[in-house]
Amino acid sequence: MSASYDAAAVAALADQQVSWRDKALPPAFWGRTVADVLAGKPRLSELPTPLLTLSAPGLQHNVETLARWCTEHGVQLAPHGKTTMAPALWAKQLEAGAWGITLANVFQLGVARAYGVSRVMVANSVVSPLQLRWIADELAADPEFSVMVWADSVRTVEIMEAARAAHVDAGARQLDVLVEVGGVGGRTGARGAETALAVAAAVAAAPTLRLAGVAGYEGAIAHGASDEGLEHVRSYLRDLAAVHQSLKYDDGVVPVVSAGGSAYFEQVAQVLAPLAKEGARVVLRSGAYIAHDDGYYREISPLGLDPRTDGEQLVPAMHGWIRVTSQPEPGLAIFDAGKRDLPFDEGLPEPQLLRPRSADEHVRPVEGMTVTKMNDQHGFLRFPSDIPLVIGDELRVGLSHPCTAFDKWGLIPVIDDPAADDPVIVDLVRTFFS
Incomplete structure (x- = not known):
């Protein structure tokens, strides 16, 4: 939905x-x-x-094209709103069926709240107690509002739990947390399954938090579309999938498995979409696709000048x-x-x-x-x-x-x-x- x-x-x-x-x-x-x-x-x-x-016709074409592609490939889309920071364009993406909007920080989350976006993924760790308290207040004020944040270390989990435990009442809604899985040469994210599983255990043990899935960003793993680069991306995605399959989620949780910028979303679907048959919700976060371009994304997008997947360019x-x-x-x-x-x-x-x-x-x-x-x-x-x-x-x-x-x-x-x-x-x- x-x-x-x-x-x-x-x-x-x-x-x-x-x-x-x-x-x-x-x-x-x-x-x-x-x-x-x-x-x-x-x-x-x-x-x-x-x-x-x-x-206008280009925006409409791109929004409809990726929405249709996601449906046909068994994944959902929470486009990264940081690309445009334009609520009017987010609205077009949501009207085309987007599962949610992804954002990069709490300031951007504030913009989303001002325009009533009901489901947001913050693709980052939030470690400011002030911001964590504000998110807790937003969750308490609006039962329809859903937000997920990321964590890639036990220390991050400890900070989140301490800030929330001192602020929320017993029985308050838990904050959904995705374990961020990283890769060698990448950006943030737990390096190695052992670290990722330790983060997951810490989230599961924190009373005010809830383990909601795993996430990562493959765009920092490769730069280009060579066979070697694409295999690096797939290898990373297989590692992310393995972490998810090692986790135990609470009853009633539909775990989110999320990756996918605008450069390698076809690789994400290839590796992660089968997890949907196991009960996961596989979510792409592509953002730049809405405008596409005459440069970087024209060359590297799976639906660019040299397509690597089916569908309209x-x-x-x-x-x-x-x-x-x-x-x-x-x-x-x-x-x-x-x-x-x-x-x-x-x-x-x-x-x-x-x-x-x-x-x-x-x-x-x-x-x-x-x-x-x-x-x-x-x-x-x-x-x-x-x-x-x-x-x-x-x-x-x-x-x-x-x-x-x-x-x-x-x-x-x-x-x-x-x-x-x-x-x-x-x-x-x-x-x-x-």
């Missing part, structure tokens, strides 16, 4: 006024509500650069828009977007289209242009001398890595067609990163 959310709270985002804090919108729109701005059916040409946009649903502001040397253009505007950690922007210069022109694909460097607020574009690029030209660029794209924008326009001469703005998505 999919989680629920507060539809009224999400709908109320349209009543918020836009202002100078929203760099995606020009002064002409300041002081108006989101709904009022959208009622005027503004076009891309009315917005300033630099700009990040989302594609994902499509890039985010783009950058830049404007040439200087041509200080032959073959060099400086544009108005930098590291504070567009992602750069998994590849630089990729020039794709030149926007029309006048009403009687159309968008044109570009070739031979390369972004070579980005400063805080500027980018460097190299281009052949035979390309008639001039100051004031506007280009669409493909982007790499959604997780470091959304966090740069508090309000993101959604357009009807990223390949149109002058797309219509059909939505404005509010993000909550701070």
Whole structure:
């Protein structure tokens, strides 16, 4: 059963006024509500650069594609909400059948609570007593609210139990804990079955906690889709499954076995989906898939440019828009977007289209242009001398890595067609990163 959310709270985002804090919108729109701005059916040409946009059909396609893929492969989905931190996009994922929303920390959990998300997995250890007490209060206040946290050491379990035992009354709802299983070269997670089983035993013995399953992150185990790399992922997942199969859960607990970012979810289904026949709930946590990209995930996703599984391919649903502001040397253009505007950690922007210069022109694909460097607020574009690029030209660029794209924008326009001469703005998505 999919989680629920507060539809009224999400709908109320349209009543918020836009202002100078929203760099995606020009002064002409300041002081108006989101709904009022959208009622005027503004076009891309009315917005300033630099700009990040989302594609309405691309988002819908990606949400539906992975939801269908999960159903067909016997796994459930709790998409990682940290990618977008956008309750309106979480709502689309939940409406498509997502079992819950995954988040990375308690601040993000607070955003989820503000928008009524009923089931959340915090894919991290929570060791702050202040935060543990707040979670306890939320569980007490809302019987429909469900949250899971992770633990990868006995010390973590001791901290959680001590903080909760001093705060909750006898008989209070227990906090569900997943044992995090790590791998050599990975990030967090218990190293080795012996440590993982000790963590599980500590959780089971803690009166205010409940052992609810196992989890891990395979994305830190391999970087690439070589046969060797994929086997490293599968080996890690087999170890995670073995820990789960060694555990004894309380009666009535449907144990969660969770892994799966956006790079290797087909490996997760291959190794872990059979556990569902043994009574487990196998949950993917893919997040970046909703926007996909023209870089890292295009190359590595199981439903990317070189698919490793059945199903429709994902499509890039985010783009950058830049404007040439200087041509200080032959073959060099400086544009108005930098590291504070567009992602750069998994590849630089990729020039794709030149926007029309006048009403009687159309968008044109570009070739031979390369972004070579980005400063805080500027980018460097190299281009052949035979390309008639001039100051004031506007280009669409493909982007790499959604997780470091959304966090740069508090309000993101959604357009009807990223390949149109002058797309219509059909939505404005509010993000909550701070």
